[in-house]
Amino acid sequence: MVAMATVVASPSCSSPSFSFTHSISSSRRSTFACCHRLPRSRKQCLRSGASSRGNGDEPEGVFHKRYPERGNDERAYLLPDGGGGKVVFESAGVQKKDKGLVYNLKEHQMVQNWRWNKKRIDDEGVAALIQALGQEKMPEVAPKLLIDLKSKGFVPGRATLSSLVLCYAKNGLFRQAKAMWSEIINSSFVPSIEVVSGLMDAYAMMGHFDEISTIVHETASRQDFDFSNEVYSLAVSCFGKSGQLELMEAMVKEMVLRGFKVDSMTGNAFVKYYSLFGSIEEMEAAYGRMKKSRILIEKEAIRAMASAYISERRFYKLGEFLRGVGLGRRNVGNLLWNLLLLSYAANFKMKSLQREFISMVGAGFSPDLTTFNIRALAYSRMCMFWDLHLSIEHMKHEGVIPDLVTYGCLVDAYLERRLGRNLSFALDKMNAESAPVMLTDPLVFEALGKGDFHSSSEALLESTRQRGWTYSNLVSIYLRKQYRSNQIFWNY
Template structure:
């Protein structure tokens, strides 16, 4: 019986073809996983070959950088970046940057360039004119450039854009702030001819202009023309109408206007009462002052620092400081606050007690609890020291 064990196969020699099939690594050069040096894996560079450049900055980042240059006053860089963005695919981003760019130009006195920016942007995107020209009117008016503001309005009309209520009222406000009274009145007539409603801000701006020029009769005519029956601004129109008489100390006309206001269904507020109280105080009409205090108490209107100041100034004018406790008892106690409309101070200024107490309240900053009696004591001591210094000289 033959043996079941077979002799082992002889290993092929490296020179045989089968050895080359089984062990290819023995007869081929070794392959490296990574190049030994960067130059080994990089093809040799040829002259004129394409080299990729850095990507341009993002459109939003470029617009933000342009705004930063403009707000910092670097107009050359801002203008250069504007030109690059305007003639690129990032031009739509400029419309979103305009609400910050135009005020920056106008604030730093570059209104001509701001108008050029509006024209260039509208030439590329005509749909942007509806938002950009009202913004330009506001920026030019705030900077006092009334001629450029007129140019912007004319270009709006040339583009077929109507002047809306906000733009028309801003037009009047800017003429009231930077123009003359005839120019302001002409702007108001244009607004009225357009059948647009005069806003409360425009009414206040025109009233401030009339008060600063001491044209109280025209102030009364203006509020009458707007319409005293209008309730949108509360008692603003009636208070301005009363102010037109109180500032000229026409006391009988003031009383008639007050009765007409009550008859028209308007309820007097704190500003209404203080308007009359200031006029009575400057005329030292004590009886009318006390009637005003009684009327306020009956209507539930709490007096403020201005009301107390009217009594203090009138009593000190007649050297009746000893009777001030009686007047303060009738006014009632409360926290010293100022709740009167500032238009009263534009016409009459602040009284001595009001101005002194307001400075004291701001200086303490709420660290001390004040009452009207404590403020009165401080003010009387201050007046006493002032008189002593006067007589020592």
């Protein structure tokens, strides 16, 4: 049996834009022809008699299209005469749609699977298919699908229109997305906050910040929308994530002028993005404004401000900030105490480090892995072996499992003083046959950096796919590397 090799398809409406009043005359139908043996070019097709005219001359209006899921030489030929082409569609597995709407193979497969398996032609079902089309990077299929369904009596609802606007926006079709959003905002439909958020994120990713402001203003103008406050908060976050501090500042001011309250999420986002993209002075001013509003700073904003102070090496300012927040707060865990210990460890103020650690335990906080590793890094850099061993014994007593940083502190300290042969004395007291893990807070490395053993082992673990690594394996490889680096090779 000779397999049918060509697929004939030509959408009458290939534009991604969509109009609810679209109609196509049924008289505008084309002739579809195919050949059993696929030609290598259009001229070979016409010369071999594939044309319905059979005279070998190239007809006018020949249209051919490559399909991404098929071979490079498989094309579809559309001839302008009035033939039927029904046999071609049935043999190729493609059904000819009403009013000239035809899908290619991949589009046809998705649409038919949806119709046969799910059998949902309601608003939610069509919205789910449009969402899938957007994820498959086929937004141009969505308007063809809706035209096809509308011809059968389907009326798009809120879910379908919301999925369509997100499908356009996430695939870069902003003109169509803007038109669809205008259709929604001027209708009786109320979009969900998730749709507004997704649309803003898509515009922010492509730098269309004016469209974000337009969405905020259009949403706030609707009296039946009860989430205008959330929309302003989303706009502040979108501007902040993109580093548009002036737009973020203007949006907060507009939010206050319209009578909306700056909530905790908006205030913390305001401080967070000033910490990431602004200067220290601008960050402190934003934090002062938030304190005057009696908004409590949360974990993400604390980390962002601490990272800004650490990057500028302003550890005294960091300590003042942490004490101002309040070291007794328990809803952020050990974060405040760990950052305070880090501010002393980065300057190697060992007495102050030990004093604050005792204060932390006395306040009822239990040290975690990051707490112990901050102290271990400081002791390792200062080669304070006795304190380092006591800290590891305390860690074992508290039931805290060491990670790659802890082992690195021991290895680096012993090799720094050329005591590599005594390293087994320390490692024998630890579970060196366990799998390596890394659980220390990354802010520690911003202030103290990574040790040589830590950096070398991390690079080794990332560069190989070998499984079953243990700390003892990493230590042995690192020791051989250090031994070879100290050798002298003579060239004769």
